[in-house]
Amino acid sequence: MDKLLITGGKRLSGDITISGAKNAALPILCAGLLTADTVQLSNVPHLQDVNTMLKLLRQMGLRVEQDGDRYSLNGGAIDKCEAPYEMVKTMRASILVLGPLLARFGEAKVSLPGGCAIGSRPVDQHIKGLQAMGADISIEAGYIHAKARKLKGARIVTDMITVTGTENLLMAATLAEGETVLENAAREPEVTDLANLLVAMGAKIDGIGTDRLVVQGVDKLHGASHTVIADRIETGTFLCAVAAAGGDVTLRNTRSDILEVAIDKLREAGAVITTGPDSIRVQMSARPKAVSFRTIEYPGFPTDMQAQFMALDCIAEGSSRVTETIFENRFMHVQELNRLGASIEIDGHTAIVQGVDKLVGAPVMATDLRASASLVIAALAAQGQTLVDRIYHLDRGYDRMEVKLSAVGANIERVK
Numbered sequence: 001m002d003k004l005l006i007t008g009g010k011r012l013s014g015d016i017t018i019s020g021a022k023n024a025a026l027p028i029l030c031a032g033l034l035t036a037d038t039v040q041l042s043n044v045p046h047l048q049d050v051n052t053m054l055k056l057l058r059q060m061g062l063r064v065e066q067d068g069d070r071y072s073l074n075g076g077a078i079d080k081c082e083a084p085y086e087m088v089k090t091m092r093a094s095i096l097v098l099g100p101l102l103a104r105f106g107e108a109k110v111s112l113p114g115g116c117a118i119g120s121r122p123v124d125q126h127i128k129g130l131q132a133m134g135a136d137i138s139i140e141a142g143y144i145h146a147k148a149r150k151l152k153g154a155r156i157v158t159d160m161i162t163v164t165g166t167e168n169l170l171m172a173a174t175l176a177e178g179e180t181v182l183e184n185a186a187r188e189p190e191v192t193d194l195a196n197l198l199v200a201m202g203a204k205i206d207g208i209g210t211d212r213l214v215v216q217g218v219d220k221l222h223g224a225s226h227t228v229i230a231d232r233i234e235t236g237t238f239l240c241a242v243a244a245a246g247g248d249v250t251l252r253n254t255r256s257d258i259l260e261v262a263i264d265k266l267r268e269a270g271a272v273i274t275t276g277p278d279s280i281r282v283q284m285s286a287r288p289k290a291v292s293f294r295t296i297e298y299p300g301f302p303t304d305m306q307a308q309f310m311a312l313d314c315i316a317e318g319s320s321r322v323t324e325t326i327f328e329n330r331f332m333h334v335q336e337l338n339r340l341g342a343s344i345e346i347d348g349h350t351a352i353v354q355g356v357d358k359l360v361g362a363p364v365m366a367t368d369l370r371a372s373a374s375l376v377i378a379a380l381a382a383q384g385q386t387l388v389d390r391i392y393h394l395d396r397g398y399d400r401m402e403v404k405l406s407a408v409g410a411n412i413e414r415v416k
């Protein structure tokens with residue numbers, strides 16, 4: 001099993017190119033199921049989750065051609081509407097095939113995703129929404145069995161804001177009969193990116209970027225070309241890495257307008273941040289100042305950046321309060337950060353971080369994707385060597401992180 005060996009204490013300097021967003025690429029790949037025509041994608045990140053999604057889609061009959069970060073998908077020969085447990089268990093986003101399959105083929109059998117390290121993460125809202133659109137859904141032996149001769153437009157108010165729930169229902173609604181209104185829709189930029197592709201494919205969607213999406217169903221969708229948006233979480237992760245280790249790094253092929261809250265927090269922590277049309281430069285020369293925050297849906301502070309900012313707070317001057325409101329159990333990194341010498345206590349959904357003068361390297365274990373990223377950040381700032389185990393979590397969502405970090409001077413290598 002691969003591990004990362006990191007020797008901390010190096011300042012980072014140079015350029016890093018940001019990849020396409022995992023959380024946009026995954027639903028966008030599923031949108032390839034909605035048409036018999038060809039969908040051309042570029043800026044698709046090289047990630048384990050993308051490989052898993054492509055494997056899942058290929059076994060359904062989707063034809064996929066790849067040339068670097070460009071993919072061509074053709075859904076003209078899909079003959080299997082099933083997502084087996086073996087694939088869904090390694091990637092929850094597999095649930096995103098449910099809406100498109102049901103809308104285009106009238107049936108789908110998708111394994112229930114089950115719980116994961118950050119919480120139970122049910123998919124009841126996806127099911128409730130599809131039922132409102134007339135689907136007949138039963139759950140047997142761990143599988144969602146869904147059928148609908150033709151989905152019908154409906155007004156759907158989800159109990160909470162759900163990102164993949166909004167994406168699933170949005171894709172389903174594009175081919176439903178009549179009008180669907182999605183109230184309380186997620187406004188994450190990745191939802192908007194998917195909606196923009198769907199419109200390019202012939203979907204009729206109003207309210208893109210707002211919490212009320214209105215979709216007029218069409219009989220069929222056609223091919224289109226689309227460039228996946230930049231990964232704002234990868235961007236934020238590298239910004240935190242520089243803020244923690246010190247240095248001067250310019251992130252390229254990215255956007256600052258979809259990461260405003262995190263950028264403001266980094267400025268509050270003492271980083272000097274200069275934004276350009278598709279770049280962000282971060283300079284850090286002093287010890288960071290502690291920053292408190294509360295995770296919330298977009299445009300608020302992203303839960304997917306919580307662990308990385310906590311790593312920064314560990315070595316900051318002062319104390320901070322970090323409150324997680326999206327997931328019930330997203331503090332798995334706390335114990336591992338404490339193993340590096342951090343001083344963090346958990347009180348319910350809040351972590352109280354007392355900044356320490358220094359962290360000291362140690363063997364640690366990654367427990368989920370962003371927890372892994374927080375351990376890398378802490379290790380870059382720590383004295384001595386840290387060995388991060390179980391980095392398959394990291395490979396799910398970061399495109400060659402160790403290569404990008406070594407290129408700006410980090411002492412980091414992948415070891416077996």
Ligand SMILES: CC(=O)N[C@H]1[C@@H](OP(=O)(O)OP(=O)(O)OC[C@H]2O[C@@H](n3ccc(=O)[nH]c3=O)[C@H](O)[C@@H]2O)O[C@H](CO)[C@@H](O)[C@@H]1O
Nearest residue numbers: 023093121122123124125126160161162163164165326327
């Ligand atoms: C592939 C992808 O895009 N993943 C992102 C997506 O996950 P994902 O779409 O799974 O997260 P949701 O937005 O659905 O989850 C938000 C909250 O709603 C709850 N919930 C959700 C659906 C449902 O049917 N029932 C229910 O109770 C969840 O357990 C969670 O507590 O959004 C999360 C929140 O920004 C991010 O952390 C993930 O990186």
Ligand SMILES: C=C(OP(=O)(O)O)C(=O)O
Nearest residue numbers: 023092093304369370397
């Ligand atoms: C939680 C995440 O992803 P997923 O929903 O794919 O588990 C994430 O990207 O931080």
